[in-house]
Amino acid sequence: MSGAWRIGDGERNDGLPMPVAPGERQTVKDEDAKIIIEAGLLPRFRQGASDSGLKAAVDSLVREVSAMVTQEAA
Structure with a gap:
């Protein structure tokens, strides 16, 4: 899906589609x-800890959106 939508880098097959409310x-x-990605996701993925990398990325996204x-x- 990310490739079809041209999200991220096609050669690296990276990208994260994030649906939002209409x-x-x-x-x-x-x-x-x-x-x-660089501070939370990649370091943990490189250590083989993809679960904690995803959690760190989602937690950061929640903070940003909040x-x-x-x-x-305001």
């Missing part, structure tokens, strides 16, 4: 996504 206008910025929702509500 009408949503904000997304996680590329630079924030890069930090999440911050956006809080800013939007």
